[in-house]
Amino acid sequence: MQMYTRRFKSIICCCLLLLGGCVEPYAPEVIEGPNHYLVVDGLINGNGITTVKLSRTQNISEESMPMAEMGATLLLEEEQGAQYPLHEAVPATYVSSSLNLDLTKKYRLYIRLSTGREYASEFVDVKQTPPIEKVGWEALDNSLQLYVSSRDPQKNTQYYRWEYEATWAYTAALNSNIKYDEATGTIVPRTRSDENIYNCWRTDYSTGIKLGSSAKLSEDVIHEYPILTLPAASEELRIKYSILVKQYALTQEAYQYWEALRKNTESIGTLFDPLPAQLTGNVHSLANPDEPVIGYVGASSVQEERLFVSREELPKEWRYFYPTCQMDSLMPAEGQTLADLAERFKYDAYMPVTEIYAPDGPPAPIGYMGAVKGCVDCRTRGTNVKPDFWE
Numbered sequence: 001m002q003m004y005t006r007r008f009k010s011i012i013c014c015c016l017l018l019l020g021g022c023v024e025p026y027a028p029e030v031i032e033g034p035n036h037y038l039v040v041d042g043l044i045n046g047n048g049i050t051t052v053k054l055s056r057t058q059n060i061s062e063e064s065m066p067m068a069e070m071g072a073t074l075l076l077e078e079e080q081g082a083q084y085p086l087h088e089a090v091p092a093t094y095v096s097s098s099l100n101l102d103l104t105k106k107y108r109l110y111i112r113l114s115t116g117r118e119y120a121s122e123f124v125d126v127k128q129t130p131p132i133e134k135v136g137w138e139a140l141d142n143s144l145q146l147y148v149s150s151r152d153p154q155k156n157t158q159y160y161r162w163e164y165e166a167t168w169a170y171t172a173a174l175n176s177n178i179k180y181d182e183a184t185g186t187i188v189p190r191t192r193s194d195e196n197i198y199n200c201w202r203t204d205y206s207t208g209i210k211l212g213s214s215a216k217l218s219e220d221v222i223h224e225y226p227i228l229t230l231p232a233a234s235e236e237l238r239i240k241y242s243i244l245v246k247q248y249a250l251t252q253e254a255y256q257y258w259e260a261l262r263k264n265t266e267s268i269g270t271l272f273d274p275l276p277a278q279l280t281g282n283v284h285s286l287a288n289p290d291e292p293v294i295g296y297v298g299a300s301s302v303q304e305e306r307l308f309v310s311r312e313e314l315p316k317e318w319r320y321f322y323p324t325c326q327m328d329s330l331m332p333a334e335g336q337t338l339a340d341l342a343e344r345f346k347y348d349a350y351m352p353v354t355e356i357y358a359p360d361g362p363p364a365p366i367g368y369m370g371a372v373k374g375c376v377d378c379r380t381r382g383t384n385v386k387p388d389f390w391e
Contacts, residue, residue, distance in 0.1 A: 040295030
């Protein structure tokens with residue numbers, strides 16, 4: 001028995017050595033090939049503005065941003081009916097006017113690139129999206145869980161997708177009460193007429209794919225689907241937070257496409273993750289049906305619901321985020337005046353925060369406290385324009 005045990009151990013050791021010596025990087029040709037396929041990202045909005053983004057795929061080894069497809073002509077076409085043009089609002093992003101489409105008709109997206117190549121999605125029905133029943137939140141441990149609930153009493157939906165826009169109020173780390181005056185080249189007090197650089201708002205958009213299905217349930221109900229989780233110490237929850245949830249009804253085919261895309265983008269990275277699935281969209285080249293095109297253009301109405309969460313509503317024991325920044329003291333060198341010192345703030349990258357006074361001296365500044373612009377001007381990360389919807 002001992003002889004067989006030793007032989008087994010020897011075989012294992014030899015196998016491990018062989019495996020270690022045979023591991024070589026493998027880069028399939030498909031990864032290195034020039035595969036820059038057209039990507040169509042958009043939804044035909046049955047009761048509003050349709051937005052479509054055009055880009056190109058890129059290989060894993062490429063470090064540059066995906067190529068944007070600019071200068072294209074896009075039309076929203078009704079089957080045997082009207083056409084609605086989309087214009088290029090920003091590079092590679094095309095938008096329509098606000099439309100109210102006939103829910104009894106089918107629609108598709110037509111694309112003509114600047115090179116003359118033509119593409120079109122398949123004609124699809126416009127799905128009627130049921131209203132959002134509730135957007136809510138719950139404090140769990142040391143985090144805030146935001147969720148959405150919906151139902152369709154007619155049982156015509158079953159497949160759902162959600163996106164969100166999150167907006168929150170925040171402040172700069174340092175509140176400056178002085179500024180550099182370009183006209184005089186000196187430091188002067190800030191007044192109420194000066195632009196606010198302390199209070200701002202920032203908006204981020206969802207990037208993950210949020211899907212839900214009631215197909216296996218007896219009722220067409222989605223109950224408290226988790227949309228987003230925020231740590232208690234996140235900047236978003238310091239003052240006030242708002243989330244606008246957008247809900248789309250999907251066909252089964254569209255749901256399967258989005259589910260495959262979700263798995264490909266979120267579940268790849270270990271030996272135990274599923275293999276990438278082939279994305280079968282509904283956009284095709286009119287000249288070459290075999291040309292791969294990435295994208296599924298569905299059509300549905302859109303339902304929205306907004307939620308506000310104030311700090312006062314959250315658990316008092318939570319530790320909240322507070323911005324911090326380092327200030328520097330600036331004192332005139334020998335022979336210098338305060339006017340000479342003000343030159344340090346001339347180019348806006350470094351900003352004055354407050355004046356320095358001598359403990360027992362006259363009520364006149366002897367120097368300044370300053371910090372980098374990102375610590376003083378909240379506009380470096382957002383806007384000081386209060387959103388129209390803000391409460």
